[in-house]
Amino acid sequence: MTEQVPQTLRIDDEASLPAVRRAVDEAGRSLGFGLVDQTKLMTAASELARNIVLYAWDGKVTIEHSAGAGRRGLRLTFEDGGPGISDLERAMQDGYSTGKGMGLGLPGAKRLAHEFFIDSKPGIGTRVVFVLWRR
Numbered sequence: 001m002t003e004q005v006p007q008t009l010r011i012d013d014e015a016s017l018p019a020v021r022r023a024v025d026e027a028g029r030s031l032g033f034g035l036v037d038q039t040k041l042m043t044a045a046s047e048l049a050r051n052i053v054l055y056a057w058d059g060k061v062t063i064e065h066s067a068g069a070g071r072r073g074l075r076l077t078f079e080d081g082g083p084g085i086s087d088l089e090r091a092m093q094d095g096y097s098t099g100k101g102m103g104l105g106l107p108g109a110k111r112l113a114h115e116f117f118i119d120s121k122p123g124i125g126t127r128v129v130f131v132l133w134r135r
Contacts, residue, residue, distance in 0.1 A: 004030070006064035011052045011078075020049045020061055027063050027074055031134050040112040041074065044130050047105040048078045056082025056125065066131060073114070073133035078126075085120035092118070 007027070009020055024045040028038050045061070052059035059080030066075040085091045094107050106128075110116040115131035 004065040006062050008060055008062045010058075010060050011049050011080075012058045014053060016053070017046065017049055020045055023063055024061075024074075024076065027065070028132075031065065031072055031074060033074070033132070033134055037132060037135070041076075041132055044109040044112045044132075045076055047109050048076070048128055048130065051105055052078060052080045052082070056080035058082070059125075066133075071133045073131055076130045078128045078130070081125040084122040084124055084126055086122045088118065088120055091120075 004027070007023055009023055010016060011020060021042055024041050025038065028041045033041065049061060059078060059082070062075075062077040062079075064075050064077075066073045092107050092110065106118065109128070109130060110118075112132070113130045114133045115129070117129040118126065120126035
């Protein structure tokens with residue numbers, strides 16, 4: 001496998017979302033992810049990027065290959081400088097939303113991941129790391 005350079009894309013409006021989905025799709029295919037895992041990647045990327053558009057208005061995603069313990073995968077890091085999440089524990093519960101959504105975005109993305117990390121500070125922003133390993 002050739003070394004893949006991380007790719008960072010701005011997320012600043014709805015028009016940013018197709019480029020994010022395209023880049024995640026290409027990165028997953030380059031690692032040989034199958035249909036089920038490609039669907040997981042696309043679903044999580046769409047949800048997390050949309051959260052940036054809806055709640056932070058501006059951010060970025062970094063897409064990079066990851067390797068460790070004899071396995072390969074894809075790491076997606078979403079970062080924004082938005083208002084942050086004041087009650088992270090509550091935000092990770094199904095059905096909780098501060099907007100008009102169904103409240104499934106963050107907890108749903110976590111369920112799709114092999115590794116999931118979120119750090120959010122009110123007034124500073126949010127960082128979500130989503131990792132899916134190739135089976």
